[in-house]
Amino acid sequence: MDLPTLSLLTVVGIYVFLKLLSQLCTVPKEYLQQQSSVEPTRLAHESSIYKSIRYHSLRVGLDIRYDSYKIRSGNLNDIWSIAMAEAAQKRDKGIFINREVLKYTYINYCISEWQKKQEEPIESINIPIDYTIDKKWVVGVLIGFILQIPVRFYERNKGKDKDKDKDKLSSGLDISNITLPTKEKEKLDFVNNYTPTKDRGIAIKYARQVRPGIDVLVEFTQLNLVSAVASSIKHLPVDYSGKSMTIVPSESFENISNSIVKLLMGFVSNMEIHIDYEARFDTDMISLPDYVVDKNKLNKMSFISKLKLFALNKGIFKSTKLIYIQSNLDxxxxxxxxxxxxxxxxxxxxxxxFHNFNVIGPILVTDYFEHRTYAPYFGAISQSLEMKLINFDPRTKSGNIMIRGYSIGKPTNFINGKVAENDMHGNQYKKSSDGFMPLPLNIKGRWGTDGCLYIV
Known part of the structure; x- marks a missing residue:
């Protein structure tokens, strides 16, 4: 065979091979090339506003029906109703906490008993962020959510300052003072007669010391929390069929946000829920902090694994399992x-x-089918948010990040106990910002042509 013929056959072979690879791709190449919807206009020194590509309006809630025709966003009582409806079909349905089951019917009984015995209003249920998640933690959080008592998470002071916790939290009930019924009785029925007041109120508070004398309190409403849950569900493919999930907790506000959103997501999706401090990877879905993964093991790849990685980088991959990796945006x-x-x-x-302290649920999130490695850190805007860049450089398409949407908490900053006018990041949060909130100035991003934000 002469050289020209051999060269031609080689070129044809490569072409056929590449065409075959493109046919085997899990999703079309174009799918990942447009992950945001972009407003056609922008202000001077700002980028356009970016939104999720799959939206009719911003994802507010769960679209709960009542009175046979109206639709509303849904609230935390509605989410618990979904869980209890599942328990009516499976009486032993529960949450596995470090391999021990906590039945829905027992949680429901605790909520009912608390409601009967509560004589005076409680300002908040207070939980330190380093408290190990156990049955009392789950029951306490759900009592707060269902009975509309704010659940306040706080950093525990150390050493000489530890007595200050008592002063800050004197008006609430600390989790250490909550006693669960010793006999695990069950209550199956949960009456959820809708009233507009059930949609209102603060669900979660985060109390954090930025540095000595400077504190921040972030309040999240039920709407914030329900929107984050709805957005997480909507981000998955419509045919996703996972039936079990594991939540791996850690001691940070961002991880508490993630754990709560995933827990409620599990209720809505009728999943078998496990909370475990060890990442076992034996359920359909697992959510864990990024530092839990042993990176050294990832670099030890067999020849077969390297072939699979090559195929993945070409977009060829199929699995029914899912891992959520929780990272801090900064x-x-x-x-x-x-x-x-x-x-x-x-x-x-x-x-x-990618999470931030002031937002419940993620700000940026990679697609379920994402396999590209153009940059270390990137993702599309969450379903419940909008984003733009200020101090925008049109040449590099980069700038400082501002967000607007339904999962953003209300921050109040304190200096020596008095409300501060500026936020802790040095940004002035003005009413003229059209509802946009700035993220810390050290967090910068640039827009890609694919609609993703690349963290720089």
Whole structure:
């Protein structure tokens, strides 16, 4: 065979091989090339406003029906109603906490008993963020959610300042003073007669000391929380069929947000829920902080794994399992390359979520089918948010991040106990910002042509 013929056959072979790869791709290449909807106009020194590509309006809630025709966003009582409806079909339905089951019917009994015995209003149920999640934690949080008592998470002071906790939290009930019924009785019925007041109120408060003398309190409403849950569900493919999830907690406000959103997501989706401090990867879905993953093991790949990684980088991958990786937006520790290696290692799709203290649920989130490794950290805007960049450089398409939407908490900053006019990041949060809130100035991003925000 002469050289020209051999060269032609080689070119044809490569072409056929590449065409075959494109046919085997899980989703079309174009699917990942447009992950946001972009407003056609923008203000000077700002980028356009970016929104989720799959929206009719911003994702507010769960679209709960009542009176046979009206639709509303839903509230935390509605979410618990969904869980109890499942318990009516499966009496032993419960949450597995470190492999021990906490039945829905027992939680429901505790809520009912608390409601009967509560004589005076409680300002809040107070829980330190380093409290190990156990049965009391889950029951206490759900009592607060269902009976509309704010659940306040706080950082425990150390050493000489530990007595200050008592002063700050004197008006609430600390989790250490909550006693659960010793006999695990059950209550199956949960009456949820809708009234507009059930949609209102503060669900969660975060009390954090930025530095000595400077504190911040962030309040999240029921609407914030329900919107985050609805957005997380909507981000998954419509045919996603996972039936079990594991939540791996850690001691941070961002992880508490993530754990609560995933817990409520499990209720709405009728999943078997596990809360476990050990990442076992034996359920259909697992959510864990990025630092839990052993990166050294990811680099030890067999020849077969390397072939699978090559196929993944070409968009060829299929699995029924899912891993959520929770990262902080200002200090992400898990790159897109490491994400792909984890996908091969665990034979699981991986969604990376980027969180911030002031927002319940993620701000940025990678797509379920994302396999590209153009940059270390990137993602599309969450379903319940809008985003734009200020101090915008049109040449690099980069700037400081501002967000607007339904999952943002209301921050109040204090200096020596008095309300501060400026936020803790040095940004002036003005009413003229059209509802947009600035993120810390050290967090910068640039828009890609695919509609993703790349963290720089």
């Amino acid at each position: 200090k992400p520790k898990f790159t897109s390359i490491e994400k792909n290696k984890l996908m091969i290692s665990k034979n699981s799709h991986v969604i990376q979520e």
